[in-house]
Amino acid sequence: MDDDPATEILEATYRSLCRRGYADLTVEDIAAEADRSKALVHYYYDSKENLFTEFLEYLYERYTAHLASVAGETPRERLFSLFEAVLADEAATPGEEFRTAMLEVKAQAPYDEAIQANLARFDEYLFERLREIIAAGVESGDFRERVDPATAAEFLATTITGAQTRRVAVGYPTDRLYETMTRYADTHLLVAAAAEGSN
Amino acid sequence: MDDDPATEILEATYRSLCRRGYADLTVEDIAAEADRSKALVHYYYDSKENLFTEFLEYLYERYTAHLASVAGETPRERLFSLFEAVLADEAATPGEEFRTAMLEVKAQAPYDEAIQANLARFDEYLFERLREIIAAGVESGDFRERVDPATAAEFLATTITGAQTRRVAVGYPTDRLYETMTRYADTHLLVAAAAEGSN
Numbered sequence: 001m002d003d004d005p006a007t008e009i010l011e012a013t014y015r016s017l018c019r020r021g022y023a024d025l026t027v028e029d030i031a032a033e034a035d036r037s038k039a040l041v042h043y044y045y046d047s048k049e050n051l052f053t054e055f056l057e058y059l060y061e062r063y064t065a066h067l068a069s070v071a072g073e074t075p076r077e078r079l080f081s082l083f084e085a086v087l088a089d090e091a092a093t094p095g096e097e098f099r100t101a102m103l104e105v106k107a108q109a110p111y112d113e114a115i116q117a118n119l120a121r122f123d124e125y126l127f128e129r130l131r132e133i134i135a136a137g138v139e140s141g142d143f144r145e146r147v148d149p150a151t152a153a154e155f156l157a158t159t160i161t162g163a164q165t166r167r168v169a170v171g172y173p174t175d176r177l178y179e180t181m182t183r184y185a186d187t188h189l190l191v192a193a194a195a196e197g198s199n
Numbered sequence: 200m201d202d203d204p205a206t207e208i209l210e211a212t213y214r215s216l217c218r219r220g221y222a223d224l225t226v227e228d229i230a231a232e233a234d235r236s237k238a239l240v241h242y243y244y245d246s247k248e249n250l251f252t253e254f255l256e257y258l259y260e261r262y263t264a265h266l267a268s269v270a271g272e273t274p275r276e277r278l279f280s281l282f283e284a285v286l287a288d289e290a291a292t293p294g295e296e297f298r299t300a301m302l303e304v305k306a307q308a309p310y311d312e313a314i315q316a317n318l319a320r321f322d323e324y325l326f327e328r329l330r331e332i333i334a335a336g337v338e339s340g341d342f343r344e345r346v347d348p349a350t351a352a353e354f355l356a357t358t359i360t361g362a363q364t365r366r367v368a369v370g371y372p373t374d375r376l377y378e379t380m381t382r383y384a385d386t387h388l389l390v391a392a393a394a395e396g397s398n
Contacts, residue, residue, distance in 0.1 A: 100310075101306075165360050
C-alpha cells in the first residue's frame with residue numbers, strides 16, 4: 001500500500017470495526033490491525049473519539065463518491081442505480097459485518113453528538129441525491145408533474161434506511177427490498193406507469 | 200405492585216435496558232433494579248440469555264396487544280391509528296432510551312439467533328397488521344382495487360422501520376415522518392386521492 005500512515009490507520013479502523021463491532025473497538029486493536037504502535041496512532045489521532053470522528057469523515061467521502069457516481073440515461077435509470085448502490089450492489093457496498101457495526105453506531109448516536117452530527121450528514125446526502133434525481137425527472141417530464149421531489153425523497157430515504165435496518169435485524173433479503181423500491185417508483189413516480197394505477 | 204416476581208424481574212429488565220443499554224446489561228443490575236437477589240433472578244431465569252429471550256417475549260405480548268387495539272371507523276382511520284401507534288404516540292409507545300436500546304438489540308441480531316428470531320416476530324406482526332388493514336380497505340372499496348395488500352404492507356413496514364431508525368440515529372422528528380406516511384396513504388392507496396395523481 002502506498003497510503004500514508006494516517007489513512008492506513010483509518011483502513012485498520014474499518015477492519016477492526018467489522019471484526020469487533022463498535023462497543024469493543026479499542027485503539028490497541030486498531031494499532032495491532034494497522035501493524036503500528038499505539039503511540040503512532042495517538043500521534044495522528046489524539047483520542048479514540050477523535051479517531052472515530054475522522055473515520056466517519058473518511059467513510060463519508062467514500063459514500064458520497066459512490067453515490068455521486070451512479071449513472072443512467074434517464075432519471076428512472078439513475079434512481080434505480082441509486083437504489084442498487086444503497087441496497088443491492090454487494091460488490092460495491094460494504095458487507096454484512098460492516099452494516100451490522102454501522103447499525104450499532106446508529107444506536108450510539110443519542111449518546112454522542114459528534115457521531116449523530118456525522119450520521120446526519122450521510123442521511124442528508126442520501127436525501128439530497130434522491131431529491132435532485134426526482135426533481136430532474138419531474139423537470140424532464142419522465143416523472144409525474146405533481147410529484148413533490150422533497151416529499152418523495154424523504155419517503156424514499158426513510159424506506160432505504162428501513163431496508164438497511166431490516167437486513168441486519170431480521171435478515172430480510174436485500175433483493176426483495178430493491179424490487180419493492182423499483183416497483184414503487186414505477187407505479188407512483190413515472191408518468192407511463194401512473195396510468196395503470198397500481199399501488 | 201401485585202405482579203409475581205417473574206414479571207417484576209421482566210419489568211426491572213425493561214428499566215435496566217433503558218438505563219444502561221443492551222451491551223452493559225447484567226443480571227446483577229436487573230436484580231438490583233428489581234430489589235431482589237441475583238439468586239432469585241436465576242431461580243426464575245437460568246441465564247442472562249434465557250432472561251432476555253423471555254423479556255423479548257414479554258415485549259412482544261405488549262406490542263401485539265397495543266397494535267391489535269388500534270381502532271377506527273374506516274380502513275383509512277385504522278391505518279392512520281396504526282401509524283400513530285408505531286410512530287407518533289409518545290404517551291403509549293416507549294421513550295427515547297428504550298427506542299435506542301432496541302436499535303442496539305437489532306444490531307446484535309446477526310450474532311444471536313434467539314434475538315433475531317424474536318425480532319422477526321415483531322417484524323412479521325407489523326407486516327401482517329398492515330396487510331390485513333389494507334386488504335380490508337381494498338375489499339370495502341376505500342382503497343384502490345389494484346393495490347396489492349402484501350406489496351403495500353411490505354413497503355410501509357420497511358418505511359416504518361426506517362422512521363424508527365432515523366429517529367434514533369439522526370433525531371429526525373417523528374411527527375414529520377407520521378405526516379409523510381399519511382400523505383403516502385392518501386395519495387397512493389385511497390380511491391378518492393388517487394384521481395388527483397400526486398406523488
